[in-house]
Amino acid sequence: MTRPGFVLEVDRSTPPILTWHGEGYRLERLPPGRSRVIYPPEATEALSDPDRAIREALLNPLGDSKPLPELLSAGMRLTIAFDDISLPLPPMRRPDNRQRVIEAVLDLAAGAGVDDVVLICALALHRRMTESELRHAIGDRVYDSFAPSGRLLQHDAEDPDGLVHIGLTDAGEDVEINKRAAESDLIVYVNINLVAMDGGHKSVATGLASYRSLRHHHNVKTMRHSRSFMDPEHSELHSSNWRMGRLLAASGVNIFQIETTLNNDAFPASAAFLQKREWEWSLRDRAGFVASSKALSVMPPRSARSMFQAIKAPHALTSVHAGEVEAVHAATTRVVHRQQLVDVQGQTDIAIFGLPHICPYNVNSIMNPILVMCMGLGYLFNLYRGMPIVRKGGVAILSHPTPWAFHPVHHPSYIDFFEEVLSETTDPAVIEAKYEERFATDDWYRHLYRTSHAYHGVHPFYMWYWGAHALEHLGRVVVVGGDPKAVRRLGFSPATTLADAFEIASDVVGRDATISHFHCPPIMIADVH
Amino acid sequence: MNLRFPFGAPSWPGGVPLPPAERDLGVHYDSDWARSPLARLSRSVIQTSLTNPVVRAITSPTVRGLDRVAHLDEPAIFAANHSSHLDAPLLMAVIPQRWRDDLFVAGAADYFFDTLPKAFISALTLNAVPMERQRVSRTSARRATTLLDDGWSMLIFPEGGRSPDGWGQSHRAGAAWLAIRSNKPVIPLYVEGTGRILPKGARRVRTGKVTVNFGAPLFPPANGDARSFATAIEDSIAALADELVSDWYTSRLRAGASATPSLSGPDAPAWRRSWALTGTKSTGGANSTTKGWPWTAPR
Amino acid sequence: MRALQVERSLPRFAAARIASRPLALRLGEADLPEAPGPDWVTLRPKLSGICGSDLATVFGRSSRWFEPIVSFPFVPGHEVVAETDTGDRVVVEPVLHCKIRGITPPCTACTAGRTNRCENLSAGHLSPGLQTGFCASTGGGWSGAFLAHRDQLHPVPAGWSDEAAVMVEPVACSVHAALASPSEADRCAVVIGAGTIGLATLAALRSLRSEVTTLIAVAKHPEQRRLSVQLGADYVAEPSELRRAVRRATGSWILDSGQLTGGADMVFDCVGSSESLVDAIAVAAPGATIVLVGMPGHVGMDLTALWQRELRLVGAYAYGPEARAGGRHSFDLAMELIASRDLGRLVSARYPLDRHCEALEHASQAGRRGATKVVFDLGLEKRR
Known part of the structure; x- marks a missing residue:
């Protein structure tokens, strides 16, 4: 019933193609004969009774894990860790997967009479979530049960008393995680697996880790050897996390992993055209497009931003697996691939990435220029398996307004990174060597990360490392419709229109360059042969 | 003497179907006309323009737990505790739209359907269907199951009537039995606060705040045991009540330990039952807030 | 000879202020004033700079503070490299203090050698005037010729360009400012403004204050940013x-x-606007010194921080013997600095007197137009 992904060869009769542009979208005509459009698979079928499916997964775990009720007993210490605000995108309608799963787990825990339960938001170096964001993720009932008594915590990677050093992996990596979690009789990790990068050992080994531990895999060398980090089997990022995860298991940290997957249903029915193929747009879709783009063109950016940030996706649960981490993650990855893989033949000279309004780090916030780079060259570029959709030395064209704007509460160190670091250099290796330590240890950033809602001081560096592989691979990056000053600061070439961007790209790849348009969101993985 | 309207009786408008000539009352009252398109339209107008705003103004309801029924999209039986005449109109106002439009209320045949005007108003405004309090007769059971099978949802108060003293009463098995017969999920509801606003026997309404807590749907057991299913519904409503006074996880812990406070209050003389309802003033000191039942119920 | 003259005319000042045009200034024939005494010589300017205080005057934005210490009509121009009758090149130290005014005994400040703090700017045998270029009795640099006292002259070393020489006076101001903050523990310095004075202050701090480890410049325009880095700023901020x-x-x-x-341990405000002073106070560490280098005029701001953080707000005017540099004169230090850092390159445009409107416009938009110091070229003025 749901159709797989599809690669359209553009000819003269192809309509213009929807291209995201931050808080908005444009229809762009692509040159016929040498362009193709990669469409994601349509949304796969949802589970009809999600709560029953969750209960069954908890009772029938994968791998060598016992059913959850057998792991629960009165008097034990139970820690439930869950994914933070960065997932899913856009945020899903209530009830969120995390709420469903946590309630099911707690129901069993209550049946077993477990009193000592703590919930931890596994935010690693991300910003702390606000009350309303937590309520949205885990539901009012869970929030009201645990927050007032201080049993709903947010992980603090800088708390000297809240971390415990587990040991070193074979490769000499420090493994240091949340103390409460490490000292619990059982950690139940509740995950949402939106892309193939999420989940597995990365859940605990990254989500609950300290800066000291994270920097072993969040660095330029690792990211350049993760091709891509969306493909765990060829990702150094994941190898490192798996080493850490195995050390955790060997050190007696018990983890019961619960992973859930979502389908591609990312936009509400009123904006269905955003996930339809252009030639199938109905009258309603066309009216919706025209009306919304007209409205957006006259709207102040701030209103457009709050309008887009208010979007709640009708994402539906498609699978839930529970049990031993690696067995669970293998099953989850299969489901993610079933939803997201698209067969693509060969690379092209140019890839066009329309960047939507949201990336994992600007939920309820502003997509600043550094996040534009990360979203384009970190996330979208890396959504491939095999090889990138653009050839080595090719050109990536990003479409985003790239305003010189930052959320002052969420991204304080980003501002300094942009003002100070990027005005000196854009080379990830130089940036890492020269500036990372100072930002990572800056007291003010640390204070804001621990007490306010700020990303950790080092986070913008990670965003830049995320794109390190792409920066090395690409001959040039062009940003269409961006603030020229901000785009130049990123080290990219600004272009006013897509035609200008092709013109600029022709310096690098010639006049008859082949073009791929990556029609995302919804999310997909290009399986390039 | 013929007085003209409004001093006299109104003439019957042509568009509104006449109540049936056979004016059987009580459980035999035939309320089918109340589900005709015109009656549904009138009810919808009355609800949206009159009863819902008035009920909301009086009770300022807080609705919780709707997420537990978010994915449910089939006819269901709503089973609620009952302490006031406000309960039915209030629930008609807060039950989500996808059920509200096709919802009927099981009303006590001996109370709502004893005179023709009462029967008419109940049927028109609440889409009430007569039902016995004590034991569901074959007639009313058949009527209810037919409606449920036709895609209607039902609101029923399993206690069989309003609480006489503020405490809950033991449940009758009617709701469970109908759910099993028609194989429909039961959505337990707990209504807190209507008893303070308009208790049984009160002559005046005072405004206040009420909370309606929606529970997770309960599906009829495969073995068809109505009695145990009724107990499950009763326990579930008691747990919903517990959730409002403690927190969700504590209520789950108590439910897990079979220690959920009973809704029917202590098994004690009347004065102690009333005393337990008045709150904790006697022991809580100057700063304690006055709380009603059931958190004062002795363990 | 020809000269650009400023006359006392309130309507003209008002018009200049409203129209933002140099209406207070008039180009015309003028006579050289009578020499007040035997120690006075006639100088023929070669280059004469346009300074921020000059702009304030001709655009009618000057503070009324100056009213008793200037005398009309005067010929502006106090940043001058000139030739004496004997053909020697000199730069002028323009302050008209007790000795130059023929006042004996000199005031306390002058006795102590701090002629820039002289109390007698309106007394003696000269008309009132704080400096050459604001005094009716001496004339000024924006003309074919003017008078100077022998004590005002500093010889220009051989081999120097006129551009380098005309920078001596402004750079000396910056040197004086850079040496104005007393603390030895200063580590972070901020220079707000990247015009001539700002850039020269950067250079002076780098050369004369080795304890400054971090030097932050505030510049608006690309050329200013480039020069700031060249002259020693560790970081240039908008x-x-x-x-x-x-x-x-x-x-x-x-x-x-x-x-x-x-915050920063010393802050140099080389702009002198309310905004720049607010910024200066905002970034000053408790106990820090804020030096006003640019002429401030009227400013309005919240001084709570000044009080609560015990900030020192000090002015730095003109030049003299520098206690922090072993008593050497600011002019000598400035000359060394100009030679070592090639500050003559800061002169970016030369105009004849006929094009004075253009010149003043250029000077008032120097930063935006990629310029630093705009000067009048008087080499072509007829000798009479």
């Missing part, structure tokens, strides 16, 4: 980025209201 830049450099915090918990 005005809007200043607080964050200082925070980074000093490891302090920014509180919710936007104020820093710490």
